[in-house]
Amino acid sequence: MAGISRNGDFPEKVSKFLKEKIDSVAVTYGMDSQEYRALALQYLKHPEEGQKSEENNNRHWEADLQVDTVDENTLILHGMERLYNKSIVVEPTMICSAHCRYCLRGNYDIFTLSEEELLNIAKYCGTVGAHSGLEEILITGGDPLIVPQRLDYFIESLIEHASNIKIIRIATRLITHDPGRIGDSFYNILRKKSDELRFEVATQINHAVELFPETIEVIRKIKELGAAIYSQNVLLKGVNDDIESLITLYNAMRKYDIEPHYLFHCVPMKGMHHFRTSVEKGLYLVKEMVNSGRMSGRSKPMYALMTDVGKVTLYEGTIIGKKDGHLELKTNYSYEDRMKWNPSWKLPSTAYVDDSGNIVIRYLDGIDE
Amino acid sequence: MKELCKREIYASEISEYLGVKWMGNDFFVTGPTSLNSAEAGKFVLLNENEVLDNISELLVITGLESNYRGSAVIRVKQPEMAFYSVINEFFMDVKPPQIDGTAHISPSAKLSRGVSVGRNSIIESEVKVDANTYIGSGVIIRGNVHIGKNCIIKDNAVIGSEGYHFIDDGASYLEKPCLGSIHIGDHVLIGSNTSIELPLFDETRIESHVKIDDLANIGSNCKIGSKVLIAASSILCHKITVGRNSFIGAGAVIRDGLNIGEHSTIGIGAVVLGNVENNKRVAGNPAHEI
Secondary structure (H helix, E strand, O other): OOOOEOOOOOOOOOOHHHHHHHHHHHHHHOOOOHHHHHHHHHHOOOHHHHOOOOOOOOOOOOOEEEEEOOOOOEEEEEEEEOOOOOEEEEEEEOOOOOOOOOOOOOOEOOOEOOHHHHHHHHHHHHOHHHHOOOOEEEEEEOOHHHOHHHHHHHHHHHHHHOOOOOEEEEEOOHHHHOHHHOOHHHHHHHOOOEOOEEEEEEEOOOOHHHOOHHHHHHHHHHHHOOOEEEEEEEEOOOOOOOHHHHHHHHHHHHHOOOEEEEEEEOOOOOOOHHHOOOHHHHHHHHHHHHOOOOOOHHHOOEEEEEEEOEEEEOOOOOEEEEEOOEEEEEEEEEHHHHHHHOOOOOOOOOEEEOOOOEEEEEEEOOOOO | OEEEOOOOEEHHHHHHHOOOOOOOOOOEEOEEEOOOOOOOOEEEEEOOOOOOOOOOOOEEEEEOOOOOOOOOEEEEOOHHHHHHHHHHHHHEEEOOOOEOOOOEEOOOOEEOOOOEEOOOOEEOOOOEEOOOOEEOOOOEEOOEEEEOOOOEEOOOOEEEEOOOOEEEOOOOEEEOOOOOEEEEOOOOEEOOOOEEEOOOOOEEEEOOOOEEOOOOEEOOOOEEOOOOEEOOOOEEOOOOEEOOOOEEOOOOEEOOOOEEOOOOEEOOOOEEOOOEOOOOEEEOOOOEEO
């Protein structure tokens, strides 16, 4: 994405809050428990991270935008990607208060965008973006709540320069990493909600044990301020790749009003082999879970893969081939359309365009052991 | 307004925020401190020519040329800017906007989203205040006044006070009414007990990013350029123009109708009786170039 590869140097970083929670879970449930394993695997370095495997990508997709400005200079909007017509992704900072070991941005250089860079992005959204159907923005990173005042500056710039933006999604794991760091600087942003501007908070809770009391308190406050909150979860071997963990997780999310969104298969990137189940196992788990009679249809996620051309939700007919440990996936992404809104984008070597003009992408499967 | 809050943040995170790769052992930092109170678990600004003994787990932000030899150090081009931006971003929380119940706000005044108004403030009709401006306690704003976004109006400031204009009719004075408007740009600071006068006609104008300290008087029809700094107790009489980026020292007095050029400096306590050209420095009574 928008960062530069750090060649696999991804230091362990665990916030003080999480350290205390991991210690406390070890005492309460024991170190052999699923609860302890769910936290430890997500945050503590694992010996298998350094082992060679088929997953050797250091980077995910590339989609930085090059924009022709009014003075005929080409401006590269660093920290911003546009893979979809109606939405863009912006990364104000790549800093997080804890490092998830399966993070797809873990191998990228760390940067924080300046106010000038954020202003340029806001102006792009209100000009080129407005003419091409842009109406939604996902602010992610890193964790944008690490720099709430810069985030506020960006949102104010959007309000001033891009009235076509109607939905702002803010993705954060600070609510589980260190909820005490979330204060009015962030809540004031949600207070900017209006009839014309909706806020949604995206988070990621992979196991029910992560719904700490302090986390629930932040969720309650976000809801109180009228923002939606939803979770994009990742299927992680040893953390939640069993029926019991998934049902408990989605029922707990419902209890606290967290909408289910995607359940992602773990991306094929360097150091993640030990986290990756097969895609088929994920399909089986989702099918078993939703047919278990132990959870409501309102709690069901969509099972999806993060591919080199964007996310692909699995439906009948999506997987059109299997060869050499790879899946071939038919997407609904039109190559021609994509080039319209991001002319600098390049079709990755893992993809081709089929007869209908849509992109077909190869995806490395995981292995069940 | 902002308040300091308790947080525990990795030193490496502060370093990353400042764009400097962190080397060495990491540790938690709980907030800023001064050189006099420097201790483990804090972070401190070390300016050029200042000296500090190495304290374990004290994070030092200093310049590229600093001689400091401690292990937990972040070297940057502009250490002071870096130090305060870290305080602001990581250790300060912005209070939620609030209109105090004791404030009197005219129903025809227009206050945008995020505006705060403190206790006993009075905002009369015709006043327009843009987004996220903070108005303290006891502030009075009246007349045709437009205040931009993200301004801070400190306690007891008066914006829209009557000017001091009289005609001697022999037996008494006839007061000239002030019929113009006041325009205040974005990100302006108006200090406590400072008074901004309405003009006779036309406009009293304060451009964006001007910072006016406490107890100042800005007379009718003054025009203050962007990024001008006006220190405490300064008095600008009627119809004065101050060019952008100028500095007016504490207690300076500037006579009616003068023009103070851009990037100029008026010394502390100066009594300015003549125009000041761009980039000039004046001081004394009467003020002369220095």
